[in-house]
Amino acid sequence: MNRFLLGGLAALVMAGIGLFWLQGRAEVEKGAPPPAPAASHGPADLPSASAADITGLVGPTPPEATELTREQRRFGRYDRDRDGRISRNEMLSTRADAFRKLDKDGNNLLTFEEWAVATADKFGQADINHDQYLTAAEFRTTAPPPKPKPKCSCAR
Template sequence: MQRFILGGLTVFVMLSLGLFWLQGRAEVEKAAPLPLASVAPPDPQGVPSADLTDIEGPDLPEATEQTREQRRFGRYDRDRDGRITRNEMLSTRVDAFRKLDKDGNNLLTFEEWAVATVTKFDGADTNRDQSLTPGEFRKTAPPPAKPKPKPKCSCGS
């Protein structure tokens, strides 16, 4: 008895899939191009000339100059809404977590590892709305690199 029920359900599913396939195929065929016989040949008088001296294309798009901080903000703001959520800020840290867990035993939990990032986020989120504005995000920038000391001259004088 179970075989008959299972067979009936299988037939029903197959018929339903076939019906959806045919409906989708019909939609594609409605927008199919007309056969070439019904298309009129182009008018030879309306064909443009090959003289390109007077033709000008559109202006090239100009890239806006962004500051280093604006580019950094853009890398974190995945959905481009002008705010960085906690998940967006933590998403860039996943690879670093995997690098810390060298033996792959997952003894270092993500929450334990993310304490520094969460603390940094909470410190920057001054209005406590769980998202960072560009001004708040600026506070999370790494400190500027110290200049390297110049090597002493080893010339024999």
């Protein structure tokens, strides 16, 4: 008798979890941006050139690139869906690799011990003279390395 009651209770719990999951998915899909309209590429959209343009080496003026500020470029890197807003998930997505490095057992939970080991290791590597204190020069070694400048990909 107890087995039947526990089985029925487990079935109700599973059904409830399924309903919450479906409801959450519906909310996510409802908030999704609409698909972009398909652009029509008819004959009127094609560029044209006359024989005078070809012989005189005169073509249409190239479009000018807009100069984005550093902050606008940074915003663009976070705004994955290009809706002009940064969601919490978009903001946290850049931190996933750093989190995975700290999460040693891979259970997607960062315990205090995992964080403390990483911090203690970093302190131990920086404390060159092992006096349990960091001088300004030792502390400077804990800064993340600067990102290398991209090499010119110009064709020569």
